[in-house]
Amino acid sequence: MNSLFRRLLVINGLIFAVGTTVLALSPATVSSPVLLTELPVLTVGLALMVTANAFLLRASLAPLDGLTTLMERFDSLRSGDRLQISGNGDLSHLIRTFNAMLDRLEADRSASTARVLAAQEAERQRIARELHDEIGQSLTVVLLQLKRVVDRVPDDLTEDMRAVRESVRSCLDEVRGVARRLRPGVLEDLGLLSALSALVSEFDHVEGLELDRSLEAPPDLDPDTELVIYRIAQESLTNVARHSRAGHACLSLSREPGLIVLEVTDDGCGPPSTDGTGILGMRERALLIGARLSITGGPAGGTRVRLAVPIGGERGAAAG
Known part of the structure; x- marks a missing residue:
């Protein structure tokens, strides 16, 4: 000054x-x-x-x-927004210092978010293991015991016992489904494409929703990037099923120059006016890998979620 x-x-x-x-x-x-x-x-x-x-x-x-x-519009979840330094500005030092402060804030937030999301994933894995190994095994034992009981009960109780057995079987299927959603084992075992295909299949049961997929094989991605893409696709489809009132939706994964692009579109009621907890979580995950997430109205109405993930050294282009 x-x-x-x-x-x-x-x-x-x-x-x-x-x-x-x-x-x-x-x-x-x-x-x-x-x-x-x-x-x-x-x-x-x-x-x-x-x-x-x-x-x-x-x-x-x-x-x-x-x-x-810049101060008024700055959002730490939309990284890369900086003020250009003019050649002869007497305030260039102030602007340079302010930009450096934003860099530190974004780096600190990214590090903090990474720790939180890592802890969240670890907790999800722990709960998934407990659901599968403890509750799932216990329900399996109950099913076996019910099978023996059904064979020995009087005829007038047979149908009731079979109904109870089917209820337990349905509970076991629900427990396994929750465990899969908490810990996508198919992502670790078979890769991103298989995991996204399985994810779309999980939403096929939603009444009144027709769901399409268009998946192009991505290049080799690190596990963190694959997990971010999967979680954002999962949250997007969950929002479509719960809130959009859509009749048709599509999940696509494609390649563009320097980018892997995930898109989830629907013909529902349009994007929300404010970001809820789920969308904020999606933005935080995108920020971790230097990707750009946009949630806009679709070309024919509805909502369009687009995640542009940089590859081949193009991180700055996607994040900027």
């Missing part, structure tokens, strides 16, 4: 020096007391000095407007 102070001091000094020089060298004179005929000269001179001062100060302080605009 010392540089800005010195520049403002120099600007004002120069203006008054020029004004004094012009007054001294011009034929105009000022009497004491001031004559009415001299007032126009003084008024014009003052107006010129104020105008010149305003113009120069405006040019010097213009970067502050951009800085204020």
Whole structure:
């Protein structure tokens, strides 16, 4: 700020020096007391000095407007938004420092989010194991015991016992389904394409919803990136099933230059006006891998979720 102070001091000094020089060298004179005929000269001179001062100060302080605009629109979940540093700006140091602060904030948030999501995934895996190994095994034992009981009960109780056995079997299927959603073993074992296909199949049972898929084989991706893509697809389809009131939806995975693009579109009621917990979680996951997530209206109505994941060193392009 010392540089800005010195520049403002120099600007004002120069203006008054020029004004004094012009007054001294011009034929105009000022009497004491001031004559009415001299007032126009003084008024014009003052107006010129104020105008010149305003113009120069405006040019010097213009970067502050951009800085204020950036502060108002900045969102740490939409990374890469920075203010350009002008070549001759006296505020360039301030802008550079502010951009560096945003870099630190985004890095800190990314690190914090990574720790939280890692802990969340670990907890999901623990719960999935307990559901599968403890509750699932217990329900399996109950099914076996019911099978033996059904064979020995009186005929008038046979149908009731079979209904109980089917209820337990349905509970076991639900437990296994929850465990799969918590820990997508197919993602670890068979890869992203198989995991997305299985995910679409899980939503085929939603009444009134026709769900299509278009999946292109991606290049080799690290496990964290695959997990982010899978979780965002999972959350997007869950939102379609619960909130969109859509009759048709499509999940696609495709390749573009430097990008892997996941899209989930539907013909429902359109995107939400505010980001809920699920969407905020999607944005945080996208930020972890330098991807860009957009949630907009579809070309024919409904909602379009688009995740652009950079590959081949194009991370900055997707995140910017």
